[in-house]
Amino acid sequence: MSTAPHAQVPAARINAPKQEILIISHSTLFYWWPVWAFGFVMALITAMNQERLAVVREGTTAMLARTVDGVKGTHDILVVPEGKSLAIDPVSKMPLEPHLSVSTNKSLGVLFCMILLVVIVITNVPLRGLWSVIVIVTIVFLSVIFAILGWWEDILNRLSILDIRINLGGYLLISSVLFVMWLIVFLLFDQQVYMVFTPGQLRVRLEIGDAETAYDTTGMTIQKQRSDLFRHWVLGLGSGDLIVRTAGAQAHHFDMPNVLFLGRKVREIEEMLRSRQVVQGPS
Numbered sequence: 001m002s003t004a005p006h007a008q009v010p011a012a013r014i015n016a017p018k019q020e021i022l023i024i025s026h027s028t029l030f031y032w033w034p035v036w037a038f039g040f041v042m043a044l045i046t047a048m049n050q051e052r053l054a055v056v057r058e059g060t061t062a063m064l065a066r067t068v069d070g071v072k073g074t075h076d077i078l079v080v081p082e083g084k085s086l087a088i089d090p091v092s093k094m095p096l097e098p099h100l101s102v103s104t105n106k107s108l109g110v111l112f113c114m115i116l117l118v119v120i121v122i123t124n125v126p127l128r129g130l131w132s133v134i135v136i137v138t139i140v141f142l143s144v145i146f147a148i149l150g151w152w153e154d155i156l157n158r159l160s161i162l163d164i165r166i167n168l169g170g171y172l173l174i175s176s177v178l179f180v181m182w183l184i185v186f187l188l189f190d191q192q193v194y195m196v197f198t199p200g201q202l203r204v205r206l207e208i209g210d211a212e213t214a215y216d217t218t219g220m221t222i223q224k225q226r227s228d229l230f231r232h233w234v235l236g237l238g239s240g241d242l243i244v245r246t247a248g249a250q251a252h253h254f255d256m257p258n259v260l261f262l263g264r265k266v267r268e269i270e271e272m273l274r275s276r277q278v279v280q281g282p283s
Contacts, residue, residue, distance in 0.1 A: 021268050023195040023242060026258040028123045029185050031235040036182060038115050039175030042108050046168045049105075052098035053167060057084040101168035109164030112171070122230045132229035195244065195256060197269050202244070204254060217273060219247025224266050238263065 059081035065074040080086060086095040127135055146155070192208040202215045225241040232239045240262035244254040259265065 018268055018272060019198060021197040021265060021272065023197070023256055023259055023265060024190055025193045025256040026190045026239070026260065027185055028258065029182055030190070030239075030258060030260075031123045031231060032119055032178060032182060034235065035116055035119055036175040036179040038112060039171050039178070042103075042112050042166070043168055043171035043175060045105075045108060046101055046103040046166075046171060049101075049103045051102055051104050053100040053102040053165070054078065054098040055087050055096065055100075057081060057086070059084070102165050106163040106165065109166045110159075110162055112166060113164055119235070122235060126228050127230055128226045128228050136229075195242075195254070197272060199272060202246070206254070215246045215252065216248070220273070221245045221247075222266060222269055224262055236260070242266070 056078055057080050061079050062076070063079055064076050066077050067074055068077065088094070089096045189208060192205065194205055196203040197217070200217055202217050202220065203212045204215065205212050221244070223243040223245075225243055227233065227240050232241075236258065237260075239258055239260050242256040242259050242262060242265075244256070246252045
């Protein structure tokens, strides 16, 4: 009894580079994902607390363990100043019942605003290379100095006075609108600005609605621009900016900002360009 030998797949075929590599340039809106993500988390926490916000007139005072005519037992109450009334429902003409869901933890609103402000700064102030190092060293240096001088306790005590309340509807509105915009831009509009690398050819579309333009990859150089530590790694999860320069009499320079997983894609492009071969069939 004999068995036929198994066909062996050439190692070159197993390790063959990709024949098409897609590079998509994303807008800076991609880096705003922490805002809508944390907004949904804050909304969930607020909904689970099951607390309500009472809207009262200026001068209203809170009183503990009071008796109210017609109501059994003692209750904590809010007393509206004389001559003023509670907010009235325009439909029922009755006092407006507390219905706004809000968390009793004032830190939620403060944290959400801090995240929003940090994202605004990071996405609008690029800090590349040495500047990223300078900012980090400065933050660490100031943190140590404040700790030595004992200023952190005073700073934290003053921050504890800050009280920002956002109700459930506020979190959901901001997060939902931003999330929908993020999805539309990420899945639709960003897909229209791209580069496609194939062996021997580069196809480019730099504007939404433009036609593709093809270039020869002979003599082409690609460069990963020095990363912005905060934007590309903290918010971009390993994104980066790509620079492509074509060769020839009419050389072109292309900037593709905010490319996801850029390090891996640059390695794949370099491998494809190195392994480019002209295969001739038998005569």
